[in-house]
Amino acid sequence: MATSNEVSEKARSGTKRFIGGVVEGFYGRPWTMEQRTELFKREQKWGLNTYLYAPKDDYKHRMYWRDLYSPREAEQLIALISAAKQHNIDFIYAISPGLDITFSNRKEVAALKRKLDQVREFGCSSFSLLFDDIETEMCPADNQAFSSFAHAQVAITNEVYQHLREPETFLFCPTDYCAAFCTPNMSQSSYLHTVGDELLPGIDVLWTGPKVVSHKISVESIEEVSSILKRAPVIWDNIHANDYDPQRIFMGPYKDRPTELIPKLRGVLTNPNCEFHPNFVAIHTLGTWCKASADGAARDVEMGDEEQDPCYSPHKALTLALTDWLEEFLCTDQPTACCKKESSDEEPMQTDLGEHSYVPGAGENPLYTAEPLTLDDLKLLSDLFYLPYEYGSTAKTMLHELNWLKSHSQAAAVKTDQTAEWCSRARQFDDMCEAVVRMFNRLSNAPNRSILYDLYNYICDIKSGVNLAQAYVKSLGGLGKPSAQLMSADPEPWGFRGGLSGEFQRMLPGHGNRDLFKHPPRTSVYCIRPYCAEDKMDVQRIFVKMQRERQIQVASVTESPLISDILSAGEIPPSPQCALVLEDDAGPCGYMLALTDVKAASVQRDMSERVFEDFPSLITGQVLPRVTDPSPVKRMITQLLSTIRNCGSRGVFCELRHGDRRMLDFYTKSCSFQPIKLAGLPPDVIAMGTSL
Numbered sequence: 284m285a286t287s288n289e290v291s292e293k294a295r296s297g298t299k300r301f302i303g304g305v306v307e308g309f310y311g312r313p314w315t316m317e318q319r320t321e322l323f324k325r326e327q328k329w330g331l332n333t334y335l336y337a338p339k340d341d342y343k344h345r346m347y348w349r350d351l352y353s354p355r356e357a358e359q360l361i362a363l364i365s366a367a368k369q370h371n372i373d374f375i376y377a378i379s380p381g382l383d384i385t386f387s388n389r390k391e392v393a394a395l396k397r398k399l400d401q402v403r404e405f406g407c408s409s410f411s412l413l414f415d416d417i418e419t420e421m422c423p424a425d426n427q428a429f430s431s432f433a434h435a436q437v438a439i440t441n442e443v444y445q446h447l448r449e450p451e452t453f454l455f456c457p458t459d460y461c462a463a464f465c466t467p468n469m470s471q472s473s474y475l476h477t478v479g480d481e482l483l484p485g486i487d488v489l490w491t492g493p494k495v496v497s498h499k500i501s502v503e504s505i506e507e508v509s510s511i512l513k514r515a516p517v518i519w520d521n522i523h524a525n526d527y528d529p530q531r532i533f534m535g536p537y538k539d540r541p542t543e544l545i546p547k548l549r550g551v552l553t554n555p556n557c558e559f560h561p562n563f564v565a566i567h568t569l570g571t572w573c574k575a576s577a578d579g580a581a582r583d584v585e586m587g588d589e590e591q592d593p594c595y596s597p598h599k600a601l602t603l604a605l606t607d608w609l610e611e612f613l614c615t616d617q618p619t620a621c622c623k624k625e626s627s628d629e630e631p632m633q634t635d636l637g638e639h640s641y642v643p644g645a646g647e648n649p650l651y652t653a654e655p656l657t658l659d660d661l662k663l664l665s666d667l668f669y670l671p672y673e674y675g676s677t678a679k680t681m682l683h684e685l686n687w688l689k690s691h692s693q694a695a696a697v698k699t700d701q702t703a704e705w706c707s708r709a710r711q712f713d714d715m716c717e718a719v720v721r722m723f724n725r726l727s728n729a730p731n732r733s734i735l736y737d738l739y740n741y742i743c744d745i746k747s748g749v750n751l752a753q754a755y756v757k758s759l760g761g762l763g764k765p766s767a768q769l770m771s772a773d774p775e776p777w778g779f780r781g782g783l784s785g786e787f788q789r790m791l792p793g794h795g796n797r798d799l800f801k802h803p804p805r806t807s808v809y810c811i812r813p814y815c816a817e818d819k820m821d822v823q824r825i826f827v828k829m830q831r832e833r834q835i836q837v838a839s840v841t842e843s844p845l846i847s848d849i850l851s852a853g854e855i856p857p858s859p860q861c862a863l864v865l866e867d868d869a870g871p872c873g874y875m876l877a878l879t880d881v882k883a884a885s886v887q888r889d890m891s892e893r894v895f896e897d898f899p900s901l902i903t904g905q906v907l908p909r910v911t912d913p914s915p916v917k918r919m920i921t922q923l924l925s926t927i928r929n930c931g932s933r934g935v936f937c938e939l940r941h942g943d944r945r946m947l948d949f950y951t952k953s954c955s956f957q958p959i960k961l962a963g964l965p966p967d968v969i970a971m972g973t974s975l
């Protein structure tokens with residue numbers, strides 16, 4: 284039995300060249316023949332040597348795998364295979380019969396051989412059988428003929444391999460193609476052991492790492508799987524694949540795979556983004572990675588990152604890729620424009636644009652001149668659409684800053700000494716948002732339209748997202764109008780993003796974020812019901828408890844009573860239908876009370892102020908700390924505001940003490956209350972109001 288060391292020794296000793304390249308293995312629209320030909324050119328230029336043809340939604344690759352190619356299709360494939368040869372790229376033809384093949388039926392095996400024979404006649408000499416993403420249950424006929432699913436797959440793969448006269452390159456993709464799919468685990472997976480033991484040694488095995496989309500691939504994990512498979516795997520790397528999420532695309536560098544892996548692997552094929560052009564970075568950086576040599580013999584000192592990996596720095600690889608990509612962006616792909624693509628061998632096209640170009644006269648509109656795209660724009664683009672488990676540095680900063688600005692917004696609202704810091708950070712955030720908008724504009728004006736069109740939906744989406752965040756921060760700081768974009772009762776469709784899928788996400792706890800399944804939501808069920816006389820004691824208890832907590836926190840001595848306090852303490856009754864109680868499993872845990880007309884409630888206070896004309900009603904409430912979900916509070920406030928509005932009131936105000944951060948948050952963030960001036964309030968109290 285060959286150990287993994289012996290196997291890797293074979294790869295190292297150069298008997299077989301390291302497979303480095305691209306697998307077109309994603310779901311969705313396959314690339315065009317022109318794009319594939321362009322890919323071969325690039326692969327050759329960047330030191331890669333392989334292309335695995337496996338487009339999941341190509342009819343004859345998977346669904347109608349038995350069908351032979353028509354003469355027209357044959358012509359195209361022949362041209363493609365020959366283009367690969369011209370560029371020294373090994374064209375591997377893959378077929379995925381697993382959806383419906385009956386392994387034990389000889390006619391099925393014959394159909395598979397016939398199809399591969401046809402492709403061999405097109406000039407192809409490398410092949411692959413893929414059994415990923417299929418049902419693991421065998422049909423009764425196969426259950427009778429084979430002792431397991433793995434045995435069935437291996438039997439047919441070995442037979443086809445021999446039928447094709449043992450090609451130099453022949454790849455097998457198992458159904459359990461990553462550690463996460465193995466049952467009960469990798470070392471005890473009978474499926475994987477059968478593959479390792481029974482698959483003929485000349486056949487290589489594809490493997491995606493610990494997961495389908497592996498964050499990191501460690502040397503240890505590869506040593507472990509190699510010892511089971513009895514051969515070094517070819518990594519099918521989904522790090523840049525985006526077919527599982529239409530809002531994401533990945534333009535960060537190849538990363539988190541130490542170059543120490545190279546001698547332990549048979550190869551790496553990246554299965555990148557569905558869009559062809561944005562894969563420039565994915566493929567270019569893989570090329571750089573493949574050139575790195577872990578044994579140090581050909582160590583590229585320039586490329587290394589001494590701390591992480593002496594042979595490869597993702598950051599430097601990214602800069603190299605983006606620098607080359609910028610050139611491509613700046614060259615037009617439009618036949619009528621003035622700059623021809625450098626790589627084209629054709630003569631520049633004759634255009635008469637130059638002679639008849641329009642020159643505006645005095646007092647006329649000057650011609651529109653586009654600002655040129657810069658390397659920094661591309662760095663920003665890559666940062667915003669980095670990798671599946673990591674945002675780029677600018678994106679991280681923006682998220683961090685937005686979070687900080689949100690959680691410190693009351694500082695800006697109450698004008699404490701933190702206001703200056705808040706305002707300065709808000710300005711910096713605004714600048715970052717502006718940089719994204721500028722990048723969008725420059726990209727939109729770049730001469731290469733094909734790249735732009737592949738990116739368009741994504742950059743449009745991020746621009747809109749950033750615009751919303753920018754407007755939100757402005758509204759938090761009391762600048763700009765929050766209403767138009769964020770609060771309008773009848774917003775434009777871009778004010779509620781994401782369609783039905785967006786609605787579903789928003790309905791899930793935590794907006795469907797990645798903690799959803801790690802920390803399953805605790806099912807706190809809240810009930811909001813009208814207040815009744817028996818609730819008086821509970822409301823007082825909650826009011827006093829929260830008052831004490833506040834006093835402990837801010838070490839306040841005594842608090843002069845506010846109208847809200849008098850209302851909460853039950854000294855005056857709330858207006859009819861203006862009182863709600865919040866309950867969870869353990870009983871009442873919050874309340875919200877209102878007076879529709881503070882003057883009429885004849886509270887001992889100077890009511891002559893003009894502000895009461897604009898804000899005649901008052902709202903107050905508290906929730907116990909165990910209520911961590913803001914939505915029931917928002918619900919209560921919204922419900923009371925609507926009742927008050929129906930009573931004909933023009934506006935509502937609330938009084939809040941500085942220690943009452945949570946309530947302040949609820950009023951400002953979810954219910955658009957803004958600070959208002961109210962004379963005679965104690966210094967630790969602010970008033971906030973909202974018009975109805």
Ligand code: GDL
Nearest residue numbers: 308309310415495521524526527
């Ligand atoms: C997969 C599929 C692949 C798909 C990728 C990302 C393999 C072996 N198969 O599981 O076709 O593009 O996930 O969604 O990775």
